[in-house]
Amino acid sequence: MSNLSEKELQNLKEQLEKEAGELEAQFGVVSKTPEMGSDVESDFSEEADEAEELSNNLGMQDTLKSRLQDIEAALDKMAQGKYGKCEKCGMDIEPEVLKANPESRLCKMCKA
Numbered sequence: 658m659s660n661l662s663e664k665e666l667q668n669l670k671e672q673l674e675k676e677a678g679e680l681e682a683q684f685g686v687v688s689k690t691p692e693m694g695s696d697v698e699s700d701f702s703e704e705a706d707e708a709e710e711l712s713n714n715l716g717m718q719d720t721l722k723s724r725l726q727d728i729e730a731a732l733d734k735m736a737q738g739k740y741g742k743c744e745k746c747g748m749d750i751e752p753e754v755l756k757a758n759p760e761s762r763l764c765k766m767c768k769a
C-alpha cells in the first residue's frame with residue numbers, strides 16, 4: 658500500500674471518480690470497457706503518420722480516452738489496494754504527485 662492516509666486516499670478516489678464522470682460525459686462513453694494493455698506506444702508513431710488525416714476532434718477524443726483509461730486503471734488499483742505504486746520501479750509514488758495528478762502511474766524519478 659502507498660504512504661497515503663485513508664482520508665487522502667478517499668479524497669483522491671472522489672477526485673478520480675468525478676474526473677472520470679466528466680470525461681465520460683465529454684466523450685459520450687457510458688459503459689464501454691477500455692481495451693486494457695492496448696498498444697499505447699506504437700499508437701503514438703502510427704498516429705503521427707495519420708495525424709494529417711485526422712480531425713482535431715478525433716485527436717481530442719484520443720486524449721480524453723487515454724485520460725479516462727488512466728483514471729479507470731487508478732481506480733482499479735485502488736480497489737485492489739495497489740494504488741500509489743510506480744508502474745516502472747514499483748516504489749511508492751510521492752503523495753504530492755498523486756495529489757496534483759491522481760491518475761499518475763509513475764513516480765517523480767521515472768517520469769523525469
Ligand SMILES: [Zn+2]
Nearest residue numbers: 743746764767
Ligand atoms: Zn518509478
